[in-house]
Amino acid sequence: MKLSEKVYRIVAKIPKGKVTTYGSIARYLKTKAYRAVGQIMKHNPYAPKVPCHRVIKSDGTISGFSGSDPKNIKKKIALLRKEGVIVKNGKIPKEFIVDVNEFI
DNA sequence: CGCTTGACACCGT
């Protein structure tokens, strides 16, 4: 079982209206491959099943899946808001960031 | 088999 499979499984379980961080996922898998998690999200072969937009940085900022395109970021934010996540100044309040162990 | 890359996290300045 590759790390990617585990990551996909976890991300797919993120409930609506909540988000988690790369760090949380990595810790849950008992690995320190934070960066690998990011790579896996980027590849994202399970596109609809794996809502990568619900995975953010530990700071609460949205990561570069919209990266160089600020307008795309707004779209992601709108999507998150529609799911019930409040976004402030392009960042998500800690209240919405749930550790993987909380919803697994 | 070894080198390079990365959608991160942490710490110091």
Add this chain to the structure above:
DNA sequence: AACGGTGCCAAGC
């Protein structure tokens, strides 16, 4: 508070 440098790990070539 913001920016940059460093360290970690997996995947791809």
